[in-house]
Amino acid sequence: MTLEDVQGRPDTRGIALDEAGVAGLRYPVTLADRDGAKQESVGQVTMSVAVPAEVKGTHMSRFVEILHEHATDISIATMPMVLDAVCQRLGAEQARLQIRATYFRERFAPVSQARSLMGYDAVWSAAADGTSTLLALEVQVPVTSVCPCSKAISDYGAHNQRGHITIRVQQADDVSPLWIEDLVDIAENSASAPVYPLLKRPDERHVTMQAYDNPVFVEDMARNVATQLRDDPRVAAFHVHASNDESIHDHAAFASITWPRASTLGHAGWEKR
Template identity: 55%
Template structure:
């Protein structure tokens, strides 16, 4: 039998908060808002707490657990993945973070031509004897037209592409809240969504619609917050908007965080 060095006792008396792997790219099937599955490649970070008496973690087990859950990633299965990892590793807590490109087919506003847009999404699940926690995040590309530029200019207004990132903690892992809904909220908070495919009638429509709906980064964050404030399915959120300014050599951003008075962990 081969010697298991990692299972040997450690005598230094130092517990470790996290031991694990990161930077692992792995194929997964992610559920979408329509009940289908989307193939993507996740970048995974997985860890467990290590007691002071344990020398090391068996890193191969992280891959075993991830591979066993890769074919249906949902809120519930992400939490189940963290639970399975904690129990398999015999640890007091486990954390799983999976970030991946998430593609949705979008329709041009006039011609109705369809093409895919990429969004950067992530799910984080944490498991301990005290319970589980889940975090969902979506980074959404948007267009914004500057209200100040529009107000002071005889012709036109400067506009730019930016990103709105919404991070939420659902109240439980059986939530029906998913990335599609967060993406819709972000796109509705900006001057216009971003499209992969626009014909000339679409471009004309998008340009004028965005001009009629100018917003600062502050406006976009507040617009998202007003929608999330009506949700009883979340216990905390963070919203951040960033504009890559088209007439400045810097970016502009705004951000806000909120936690339920009941206390989200």
């Protein structure tokens, strides 16, 4: 019995669709790290293609088939291969792929060297339009900050807080790939001190004093990150958002920067090159 390909029917309304695909697809993925190792995680996946005006729809099941074939090696370096498969299998000129997952990194406490795993919310994104492929990487990094003003005006102590630095970068063409670890290192170097999942008493003493000796405003953190990214040849564009959950105020403080300012990069991400 031959079943009709309904999605392949022609459409006469003359309206092309920017995107059609699947979203909220949870799937086991294997994430590659900077050192060549791999780790298992669960990704939340969005995949789509542009649909020409004369075509009724796309074949949704093929997205899952392609993801299944490539889910065992996800990194910024492998995303173009997945997009190529999407374009070929669905006969599309434009395609997009986004994978959100928790990325774990082994951390060593600064004094005791106690080992533990730290989880980071990360996003791998790719978009192809038939002539170029845009690759982007995003990670949210928890950090500690000490207020410079509080330290300067207080007889003793200073208020500190936990914050988050979110970095989204567009990968430059024809250079070595960016890795989650690279962005985590940049974020932590831009704050007063890193955050650790496991600290013994000597570690807590070390981190507390490290933060006190390196006070930064939220504006400082955003600028510190931007300075490092701007000088990295692997980075074509970036957006940085730093925020602090203030410990003595009933609000959060934030600062953000997008670079280059004259590009088509928007605050929510990149829509076009």
